[in-house]
Amino acid sequence: SQTIHQWPATLVQPVGSPLSLECTVEGTSNPNLYWYRQAAGRGLQLLFYSVGIGQISSEVPQNLSASRPQDRQFILSSKKLLLSDSGFYLCAWSLRGQPNTEAFFGQGTRLTVV
Amino acid sequence: EDQVTQSPEALRLQEGESSSLNCSYTVSGLRGLFWYRQDPGKGPEFLFTLYSAGEEKEKERLKATLTKKESFLHITAPKPEDSATYLCAVRENTGFQKLVFGTGTRLLVSP
Incomplete structure (x- = not known):
């Protein structure tokens, strides 16, 4: 069966620091991969999606970037975090x-x- | 633009008190309507996919139904463990056909 792993579960970072969130999928090949952000009281907002290695599409302009170095690995990054980057980030396939x-x-x- | 509206925003039920959650959508050429359950601090858990008007799916105390403009999630004789936020989503009919989510219904079932 397929499983998706995302880490870390919680993260507290100072403003201006870098960010790297990682997501891996097991039990399937060539999945579509997604990063969503969920703000309190709002629906899930799609940030990035990928249909293959190195293929990234961005849905909204922002301070974040995504990469897909391997078929089942998806990474969300930032060079310098802003206060407005706080939120609940979800990976999906x-x-x-x-x-x-x-x-x-x-x-x-x-x-x-912070 | 495709829209998904869920109602009510919050619902409080007594254990055993059946009710329904609503998800109305505006999308031409529906390519799937999806229900998820989300517990606090967790990712959404997939429940059902519905594709055509008249379709129904069931799982334990939950039954999802679909019409041409809305979907209902019926909860029969709920238990406290059914307390969660229930999310509805549809696939856009253009471009990447991404999932568009509603803001959810927070359900609290009291013993």
Whole structure:
């Protein structure tokens, strides 16, 4: 069966520091991968998606970037964090080539920028 | 622009008191409506996918139904462990066909 791992679970970082969140998927090949951010009282906002190694699309302009160095690895980064980057970050995957199917989420990372 | 609206924002039930959550959507050419359950501090857990009006899916005390403009998540005789936020999402019909989420319904079931 497929599993998705996301770490760390919680992170407190000072303003201006770098960020690296990692996500890996097991049990499937060539997945579509996603990074979402969830703010309190708001729906999930798609930040980035990837359909293959090195292929990253950004949904909203922001202080963050994403990379996919391996087929089942997705990384969310920032060179200098802002207070507004605080939030709950979720990685997700779905089956490639089946655009109408569901996405499966990791357990999330609570990021607090202080 | 595709929209997903969930109601109510919050719902408090007594154990055993059945009710329904609503998800209305505006998307042309529905490519799937998805229900998720999210516990505090956790990622959303997939529950159901519905594709066409009239379709129904069931899992334990939960039943999801779909019409041309909305979906309902019926909760029959809920238990305290059903307390969670329930999220609804649809696939956009353009571009990458990304999932568009509603803001969810927070359900609290009291013993």
